[in-house]
Amino acid sequence: MDIEPGATGAPTVEKNMLPATRKLDFSEVPVIDMSPERFATPESRKRLADELAEACATVGFLYLKNHPIPQAQIDGVFEAVKAFFALPQEAKDAVSMAKNRHFQGYLPMLTKGTGNAERGGTITANKQEAFQFRRPLAADDPDLLTGERLAGTIPWPRELPALKEVLLAYHARMCRFGESMIELFELGLDLPRDAIRQHFRKDMNALRIIHYPPQQVDESGANLGTRAHTDTDAFTFVYQDATGGLEIRNRDGEWIGVPPIPGTYVLNIGEVMKVWTDGVFSSTPHRVINRYGKERYSVPFFMFPTYDEVIAPKIRNPDPSNVAPEDFHTSMPRDKPFVWGEFKKANYARINPTAPERAMAD
Numbered sequence: 318m319d320i321e322p323g324a325t326g327a328p329t330v331e332k333n334m335l336p337a338t339r340k341l342d343f344s345e346v347p348v349i350d351m352s353p354e355r356f357a358t359p360e361s362r363k364r365l366a367d368e369l370a371e372a373c374a375t376v377g378f379l380y381l382k383n384h385p386i387p388q389a390q391i392d393g394v395f396e397a398v399k400a401f402f403a404l405p406q407e408a409k410d411a412v413s414m415a416k417n418r419h420f421q422g423y424l425p426m427l428t429k430g431t432g433n434a435e436r437g438g439t440i441t442a443n444k445q446e447a448f449q450f451r452r453p454l455a456a457d458d459p460d461l462l463t464g465e466r467l468a469g470t471i472p473w474p475r476e477l478p479a480l481k482e483v484l485l486a487y488h489a490r491m492c493r494f495g496e497s498m499i500e501l502f503e504l505g506l507d508l509p510r511d512a513i514r515q516h517f518r519k520d521m522n523a524l525r526i527i528h529y530p531p532q533q534v535d536e537s538g539a540n541l542g543t544r545a546h547t548d549t550d551a552f553t554f555v556y557q558d559a560t561g562g563l564e565i566r567n568r569d570g571e572w573i574g575v576p577p578i579p580g581t582y583v584l585n586i587g588e589v590m591k592v593w594t595d596g597v598f599s600s601t602p603h604r605v606i607n608r609y610g611k612e613r614y615s616v617p618f619f620m621f622p623t624y625d626e627v628i629a630p631k632i633r634n635p636d637p638s639n640v641a642p643e644d645f646h647t648s649m650p651r652d653k654p655f656v657w658g659e660f661k662k663a664n665y666a667r668i669n670p671t672a673p674e675r676a677m678a679d
């Protein structure tokens with residue numbers, strides 16, 4: 318994608334370099350090959366970066382095949398994930414995020430999203446249980462000492478020491494994978510090196526593990542594993558098991574399946590990258606319905622910037638109304654710079670009614 322400086326100094330995306338296809342007019346999700354050969358020369362790397370940028374602009378979701386994460390490590394993660402959700406309820410409740418103010422730990426079944434029904438909405442609580450944590454902080458980290466900026470000690474289950482070991486190793490590796498994607502996004506958007514990376518100096522990258530039991534399916538759209546939303550990060554890597562259930566919405570309002578392709582990650586663009594690109598990259602709405610009569614496990618990894626980063630567009634979109642809907646509880650404004658951590662904190666409180674800082678659960 319070629320970008321030119323605009324009149325205000327904010328580079329403008331050149332019109333003829335906008336995606337050739339009608340934006341969000343998709344009926345399937347592209348598969349991008351991340352084989353090492355593609356990084357061999359500056360030209361091949363640029364081709365890969367452009368291909369990624371095109372997919373991020375037209376669909377906002379893509380599969381990554383031949384990626385750098387070893388399958389054995391992913392399999393080890395899923396083993397630990399299943400073992401955690403199989404623990405007795407008391408063991409999981411002992412590490413509940415309801416016991417802290419930093420939204421890390423266990424989220425019990427049917428607790429996320431209860432506020433919608435309380436306020437007369439039709440959507441029932443999400444049919445999922447989860448565990449989440451962000452990048453661990455050093456014992457002498459100033460935020461950890463004061464409890465500022467969502468800092469807190471991760472509550473790991475005593476009954477399953479392997480969970481901590483396996484998930485921390487995976488988190489560290491996914492951070493490196495994320496950094497390499499940032500470089501490709503900078504290249505694909507013709508941004509200077511570090512234009513995006515600078516916002517991750519003290520990143521809050523988060524790993525979530527999710528268990529979706531098989532659920533009742535109806536056409537009302539009320540029964541959901543994860544209700545329709547956009548992600549509040551820059552971008553997300555999702556590894557899903559073989560069950561299926563992830564769906565994304567195109568501009569005609571159709572829900573398109575993102576079925577599991579063995580060995581691939583799903584990468585999707587979040588709100589922060591949407592704002593940085595002024596909507597050129599799409600933060601596409603998605604949801605999960607486990608229609609398949611068996612358990613589903615998934616492991617999203619969220620690329621969250623530094624708490625204090627002020628988020629505002631880096632380029633000017635010549636077609637700024639041609640973006641996915643921006644009226645979700647997760648939507649971030651493109652016309653009003655804001656502090657990422659403040660948005661995130663309010664959003665956590667809104668969607669996690671078990672947490673003591675609950676403001677208005679939705």
Ligand SMILES: O=C(O)CCC(=O)C(=O)O
Pocket residue numbers: 525527543548555557563603604605615616617
């Ligand atoms: O479980 C999945 O496949 C996706 C979950 C998701 O969209 C999220 O947690 O933000």
Ligand SMILES: [Fe+2]
Pocket residue numbers: 546547548603
């Ligand atoms: Fe999501």
